[in-house]
Amino acid sequence: MDQDRSRTFKMFAWITASLLLTAEVVGAGPLGDAAKSGDADLVVELLGQGVNVDEADNFGTALHWAAINGHTEVVTLLASGGADLGVKSEMLGTPLHAAATRKKATAIAVLLEYGAEVDALDKEDRTPLHIAVKNGDVVSVNLLIAAGADVNFSRVGPG
Numbered sequence: 001m002d003q004d005r006s007r008t009f010k011m012f013a014w015i016t017a018s019l020l021l022t023a024e025v026v027g028a029g030p031l032g033d034a035a036k037s038g039d040a041d042l043v044v045e046l047l048g049q050g051v052n053v054d055e056a057d058n059f060g061t062a063l064h065w066a067a068i069n070g071h072t073e074v075v076t077l078l079a080s081g082g083a084d085l086g087v088k089s090e091m092l093g094t095p096l097h098a099a100a101t102r103k104k105a106t107a108i109a110v111l112l113e114y115g116a117e118v119d120a121l122d123k124e125d126r127t128p129l130h131i132a133v134k135n136g137d138v139v140s141v142n143l144l145i146a147a148g149a150d151v152n153f154s155r156v157g158p159g
Helices: 002-022 029-037 040-048 062-068 072-080 095-101 105-113 128-134 138-146
Strands: none
Touching: 029 040, 029 062, 029 072, 040 072, 062 072, 062 095, 062 105, 072 105, 095 105, 095 128, 095 138, 105 138, 128 138
């Protein structure tokens, strides 16, 4: 009986992994795809067609995708095109958190230039500064502090 459960569990794990590996992220649409790949020309075209700049998938908006991948030209286009700089993704927090997660200091600089909230909190009550410090990203830490990040902010959430 235990061997059957083990086989069933392994089969379930294999099917789940297969689905996760082949699943397409839905919802971000062409703008999210263009932001992921850093295709600034396509972003300009899509914004000109009036696509929803804040449409999200299960990861975040196009701005999250551009920020986490360090596509600063696309971050600039989206921010100047009216993207919500404070929109929170369940996984990443704001686009500023996303950029801090991957040490994308140039994206952080652009987001701050357009007015991103420097002390925004993610679901774990972390600010972008917490993430940059944890990642040892001195350049981003300095940018965030220069933008007014609260260096004395005490998190109340886990880890």
